[in-house]
Amino acid sequence: SYVLTQPPSVSVSPGQTASITCSGDKLGDKYxxxxxxxxxxxxxxxxxxxxxxxxxxxxxxxxxxSGNTATLTISxxxxxxxxxxxxxxxxxxxxVFGGGTxxxxx
Amino acid sequence: xxQLVESGGGLVQPGxxxxxxxAASGFTFRNYAMSWVRQAPGKGLEWVSAIxxxxxxxxxxxxVKGRFTISRDNSKNTLYxxxxxxxxxxxxxxxxxxxxxxxxxxxxxxxxxxGQGTLVTVSS
Numbered sequence: 191s192y193v194l195t196q197p198p199s200v201s202v203s204p205g206q207t208a209s210i211t212c213s214g215d216k217l218g219d220k221y222x223x224x225x226x227x228x229x230x231x232x233x234x235x236x237x238x239x240x241x242x243x244x245x246x247x248x249x250x251x252x253x254x255x256s257g258n259t260a261t262l263t264i265s266x267x268x269x270x271x272x273x274x275x276x277x278x279x280x281x282x283x284x285x286v287f288g289g290g291t292x293x294x295x296x
Numbered sequence: 297x298x299q300l301v302e303s304g305g306g307l308v309q310p311g312x313x314x315x316x317x318x319a320a321s322g323f324t325f326r327n328y329a330m331s332w333v334r335q336a337p338g339k340g341l342e343w344v345s346a347i348x349x350x351x352x353x354x355x356x357x358x359x360v361k362g363r364f365t366i367s368r369d370n371s372k373n374t375l376y377x378x379x380x381x382x383x384x385x386x387x388x389x390x391x392x393x394x395x396x397x398x399x400x401x402x403x404x405x406x407x408x409x410x411g412q413g414t415l416v417t418v419s420s
Contacts, residue, residue: 225407232391233391233407235407235408239406278407
């Protein structure tokens with residue numbers, strides 16, 4: 191079965207850029223999606239179809255995808271961005287989620 | 297505003313059953329595929345099941361196939377998940393989520409929004 195691999199944790203200082211990666215075989219050939227889940231809350235879509243932002247999601251969130259790695263980038267990270275982030279893709283007619291990355295804003 | 301409100305979770309013994317519900321509002325329910333995604337305590341997201349807008353096609357993760365049944369009542373704007381033969385490893389918060397297309401299998405499909413979830417605890 192298809193596997194998406196994320197680093198368990200990423201730390202960033204306020205105002206700096208955070209990059210969260212998601213790796214999978216030929217992932218660049220697939221659409222990727224990113225969800226943010228703050229403590230005690232439900233997941234929220236922050237990036238769809240690799241790099242598009244839903245309305246209401248700040249411009250500091252961006253996405254890219256090439257080769258075997260998709261990346262969620264948060265520019266000018268704020269304390270409110272501290273959360274778990276999950277990548278998602280499709281493979282063989284089913285959905286796969288990455289294991290999640292805990293973003294800590296120090 | 298799109299709203300999804302789950303209910304029906306609780307404490308159940310191993311081997312037991314529950315029916316989870318998800319009441320939808322704020323959109324034309326029958327036009328969209330719907331799905332259940334679960335999250336075990338302290339763990340990541342796991343897709344469980346999905347159903348097309350008409351309800352004619354259903355899909356399941358291998359981990360729940362043969363034990364869980366997804367259905368929908370488009371006249372009541374409600375999604376269901378019948379969970380049976382429950383095991384300890386089924387303990388999780390179960391979220392319902394709306395897809396953006398009528399069909400389920402579409403690489404350009406995604407989950408938005410998600411409900412607040414309902415907790416299922418399997419324990420003796």
